[in-house]
Amino acid sequence: MTMRRSRGDGGLHWDEKRQRWIATANLGFDPSGKRIVRRGSGKTKTEAKNKLKEVLRYYEDGLAIAPTNYTVADAVNDWLAYGLAGRDARTVENCTYLSQKHVIPALGARKLRDLSAEDVDRWLAAKAKILSTRTLQAVHSCLNRSVKRAMARDKVKRNVVELCSVPQGQAGRPSKALTFAQAEAVLKAAEGTSMHVYIVAALLTGARTEELRALTWDHVFLRGMPYADPPQPPHIAVWRSVRRGGDTKTRKSRRTLALPARCVEVLWQQFEEQGWERLAAGDSWEEHGLVFSSAVGKPLDATNVRRAFRQALKEAEGINADDWTPRELRHSFVSLLSDRGVPLEEISRLVGHSGTAVTEEVYRKQIRPVIQTGAVVMASSSAIRSATEVFGLG
Numbered sequence: 001m002t003m004r005r006s007r008g009d010g011g012l013h014w015d016e017k018r019q020r021w022i023a024t025a026n027l028g029f030d031p032s033g034k035r036i037v038r039r040g041s042g043k044t045k046t047e048a049k050n051k052l053k054e055v056l057r058y059y060e061d062g063l064a065i066a067p068t069n070y071t072v073a074d075a076v077n078d079w080l081a082y083g084l085a086g087r088d089a090r091t092v093e094n095c096t097y098l099s100q101k102h103v104i105p106a107l108g109a110r111k112l113r114d115l116s117a118e119d120v121d122r123w124l125a126a127k128a129k130i131l132s133t134r135t136l137q138a139v140h141s142c143l144n145r146s147v148k149r150a151m152a153r154d155k156v157k158r159n160v161v162e163l164c165s166v167p168q169g170q171a172g173r174p175s176k177a178l179t180f181a182q183a184e185a186v187l188k189a190a191e192g193t194s195m196h197v198y199i200v201a202a203l204l205t206g207a208r209t210e211e212l213r214a215l216t217w218d219h220v221f222l223r224g225m226p227y228a229d230p231p232q233p234p235h236i237a238v239w240r241s242v243r244r245g246g247d248t249k250t251r252k253s254r255r256t257l258a259l260p261a262r263c264v265e266v267l268w269q270q271f272e273e274q275g276w277e278r279l280a281a282g283d284s285w286e287e288h289g290l291v292f293s294s295a296v297g298k299p300l301d302a303t304n305v306r307r308a309f310r311q312a313l314k315e316a317e318g319i320n321a322d323d324w325t326p327r328e329l330r331h332s333f334v335s336l337l338s339d340r341g342v343p344l345e346e347i348s349r350l351v352g353h354s355g356t357a358v359t360e361e362v363y364r365k366q367i368r369p370v371i372q373t374g375a376v377v378m379a380s381s382s383a384i385r386s387a388t389e390v391f392g393l394g
Contacts, residue, residue, distance in 0.1 A: 011023075011024055012024075012045060012048065012049070015041075018041070020041045020042060020043060020048070021041065021042055021043070021044060021045050021047070021048040022039055022040075022041050022048060023039065023040045023041070023042075023045075023048040023049050023051065023052035024037055024038070024039050024052070025037070025038050025039075025052060025056060038052065038055045038056060039052065039055070040052030040053070040054070040055050069111070070111065070112050070113070070150070070155050070156075071108060071109060071110060071111055071112060072103070072104070072107045072108050072109075072110045072111075072112055072115055072143075072146075072147075073104050073107075073108030073109065074112070075112050075146045075147055075149070075150040075155065075156075076099050076103055076104055076108065076142070076143070076146040077104075078146070078149065078150065079142075079145055079146040079149045079150075080092075080095065080096055080099060080146075082149075083145060083146070083149050088243075088244040094138075095142055098135075098138055098139050098142050099139075099142045099143075099146075102127060102131070102139045103139060103142055103143050103146075106123050106126070106127075107119065107120075107123055107143070112147070112150060112155060112156045113156050113157070115147070115156075115160060116160060117160045117163045117164055119160075120143070120160060120161050120163075120164040121164050124136065124140065124164060124166060124167055125167060127139065127169075128167045128168065128169045128170070129170070130170065131169050131170060132169045132170050132171070132172040132173075133166070133168055133169035133170075133172070134169075134172060135169065136166050136167070136169040137166050140161070140164070140166050143161050144159065144161040144162060147159045147160070147161050148161075148162075175328060175331050176323075176324070176328055176331065177328065177331045177332040177334070177335035177336075178203075178328070178329075178332040178335070178336075180336065181318075182316075182318060182319060183203060183332060183336065185316045185317045185318055185319060186199065186203070186313060186316050186319060187199065187200065187203070188316070189312065189313055189314070189315045189316035189317075189319070190312045190313070190316075193308075193311070193312040194308055194312075195305075195308045195309055195311075195312040196266065196312070197266045197267065197269065197270040197292070198212060198292050198305070198309075198326075199309070199312065199329065200262060200263060200266045201263055201266070201267070202326060202329035202330065202333075203329045203332060203333060204259075204260050204262060204263050204333070205236065205238075205257050205259070205263065205333070206257075206330050206333035206334060206350055206351045207236075207238055207257070207330070208241065208249065208253075208327070208330060208352075209302065209305060209326045209327055209330075210241040210242045210243060210249075210302075211238050211240070211241045211253070212291075212292060213241075213242050213290075213292060213299065213300050213301075213302075213305065214240040214241050214242045214290075214299075215236065215238070215240070215290070215291045215292065216240070216288075216289040216290055216291065217271070217289055217290075217291055218289060219236060219237040219238075219239060219240070220236050220237075220267060220291060221234060221235050221236070221237075222234050222259070222264050222267055222268055222271075233258045233259070234258070234259045234263075234264045235256050235257055235258045235259055236256070236257055236259060237256050238253070238254065238255050238256070238257060238352065239254050241253075242299070249352070251354075252349075252352055252353065252354050253352035254352070255349070255350075255352050257350065267291070270291065270292075274293070277295055277296075277297075278297065280295075281295065281296045281297065284296045285297045286298050305326050306325060306326060309324075309325070309326045310322060310324070330351065333350075333351070334347055334351060334359065337350070344356050344359060347359055
């Protein structure tokens with residue numbers, strides 16, 4: 001004898017319009033008195049019942065029902081559109097590029113609820129053959145944050161990306177440092193170019209490129225303060241950068257640096273030439289008070305500086321311009337000081353590192369295993385007379 005369904009057990013029926021079996025279950029009433037009904041559909045009765053069981057499990061666990069058609073691409077695009085609000089424009093640009101270049105083409109079509117740890121492991125292993133470890137960490141982070149955001153919005157039950165470790169990628173481009181001979185060739189080749197003053201300042205002070213691009217004339221003291229107690233030589237105050245909010249990279253990056261004689265000379269020239277550029281530009285000039293700017297006073301971006309830097313190095317003897325970047329002038333500054341025995345602690349203070357460990361780790365190939373104590377600044381040693389001639393120190 002067929003048992004009659006209990007009241008509220010729901011039912012199973014064929015939907016002619018959808019051409020699917022529909023399994024339903026009545027779960028009582030909501031606070032407004034409306035009946036709570038949950039459904040599962042399938043091409044067969046068994047499939048419809050199984051779908052309904054899954055829906056009921058979600059309901060009992062207090063979870064929303066994850067949509068079946070929500071893909072990895074949907075999750076990534078949602079994160080790019082809303083999850084990066086308030087971030088720096090460069091950060092948004094980098095995340096968008098990495099996601100569209102490496103994440104979406106490989107995993108985008110996969111339904112998010114079907115994405116498995118094995119899928120992510122295979123994807124990372126394939127990318128490890130062509131990407132550096134740092135880039136690999138970045139693309140993993142983009143996917144991880146996208147899925148984490150989707151999980152917080154009940155699009156998926158768990159984040160499988162967090163279960164996957166990032167493998168070792170390809171070796172990144174090693175940083176280099178100029179020798180004294182190469183530094184002389186670079187300075188000579190840069191004369192007469194728009195980057196000459198920038199290169200001299202970067203090489204002789206060790207300032208970061210983002211710090212020089214934000215340097216303003218009110219932070220440059222070319223006459224120094226001879227009547228102060230004690231007297232202060234010509235110097236620059238490295239207190240700003242082009243980072244978000246204008247802050248320097250770390251608290252210790254805020255520093256005041258004495259200027260070598262050659263730096264003072266070229267900065268005076270820059271001040272005069274910029275005055276003529278301001279007159280030539282007329283109403284087109286945008287006053288930002290920047291030491292290094294475009295022909296109409298606008299701030300320089302990293303791409304402008306890198307392109308102009310490599311163009312300035314085209315005629316440098318023994319230098320392949322395409323192999324060098326502006327940040328390696330800072331590496332060269334550290335290397336040249338280290339080669340002449342300046343203590344690691346002093347180098348760390350000059351370049352604004354948070355500690356000597358950073359200096360030693362980043363520049364460990366250039367720094368001597370044994371730092372000579374009692375060494376003096378570059379211009380005061382007879383052993384570096386050649387350096388004095390190159391840099392105009394003294």
